[in-house]
Amino acid sequence: MQDWINSIDWNQWLQVGLQFSGRILLAILIFIIGRKLIKGLMKAVDRILTSNGYDNVFVNFLENVGSALLTVILAVFALQQLGFQTTSLVAMLGAAGLAVGLALQGSLSNFASGLMILALKPFEEGDYVSVAGGVDGTVQMVRIFSTVLTTPDNRRIIVPNSMITTDTMTNFTTMNRRRIDLVIGVSYADDLKVARAVLEKIIQSHENVLSDPEPVIMLMDLADSSVNFAVRPWVNTEDYWSTRSDLLESIKLDLEAAGCSIPYPQQDLHLFQEKTG
Numbered sequence: 001m002q003d004w005i006n007s008i009d010w011n012q013w014l015q016v017g018l019q020f021s022g023r024i025l026l027a028i029l030i031f032i033i034g035r036k037l038i039k040g041l042m043k044a045v046d047r048i049l050t051s052n053g054y055d056n057v058f059v060n061f062l063e064n065v066g067s068a069l070l071t072v073i074l075a076v077f078a079l080q081q082l083g084f085q086t087t088s089l090v091a092m093l094g095a096a097g098l099a100v101g102l103a104l105q106g107s108l109s110n111f112a113s114g115l116m117i118l119a120l121k122p123f124e125e126g127d128y129v130s131v132a133g134g135v136d137g138t139v140q141m142v143r144i145f146s147t148v149l150t151t152p153d154n155r156r157i158i159v160p161n162s163m164i165t166t167d168t169m170t171n172f173t174t175m176n177r178r179r180i181d182l183v184i185g186v187s188y189a190d191d192l193k194v195a196r197a198v199l200e201k202i203i204q205s206h207e208n209v210l211s212d213p214e215p216v217i218m219l220m221d222l223a224d225s226s227v228n229f230a231v232r233p234w235v236n237t238e239d240y241w242s243t244r245s246d247l248l249e250s251i252k253l254d255l256e257a258a259g260c261s262i263p264y265p266q267q268d269l270h271l272f273q274e275k276t277g
Helices: 002-007 010-051 056-080 086-103 105-120 161-165 192-205 237-257
Strands: 128-131 135-142 146-150 156-160 177-179 182-186 216-222 227-232 234-236
Touching: 010 056, 056 135, 105 135, 105 146, 105 161, 128 146, 135 156, 146 161, 156 161, 177 237, 182 192, 182 237, 192 216, 192 227, 192 237, 234 237
Parallel strands: none
Antiparallel strands: 128 135, 135 146, 146 156, 177 234, 182 227, 216 227
């Protein structure tokens, strides 16, 4: 054993160790500096695209994809410094990528759906949408595999991109104007002309209601417990919820002040007493 130890050329092993350690340090240094350069490049691309009017959803998606691809290339280059053959390494990555792709078909579908979202542009950053069977929120960003929404009560929802492209989606803010659809019921005993006049006055006097398209007030239904009016004014999209709330409050107060009542479903119970004897 002692002879075997004595036969080792320690100077040669020391040189090899120092050389390999140098390669490791060089690879680590290349990777660290490369990551900083990639982040700087992505920020520069972000600024250029944003200044040229590109949508933030597109910019964020491109930044995520570009950063991932450049990081993979950087990792291959860093491993090359350790003596790995890049040709065989790329072949191994290709085979591994194929295996991973087969195992992650859902993720690839989300990636392809993300590209479709960017190409078709069904929404932009800041739009309020309803997707994936009733998930509502404001669009924050489109990532490689998912879209990030924020709900009005400040919850973050991550929706897979494939659920957006394969299901019905409603964009509430893409149009400049929206119609408020209200169904207002009054009692059968009320004067319908008085009720209509009250509704017309409320709609015409509200500052947010648009004159074009013209508001619609019409008798819609003779329901079980009420006579229903359809009240349909148009407003700018950003005024929708505040105007809707104002109209509902004014309609209730003004109808009651005019002697009209807003009925609610009720049943009359009649009791009969049988005569005996």
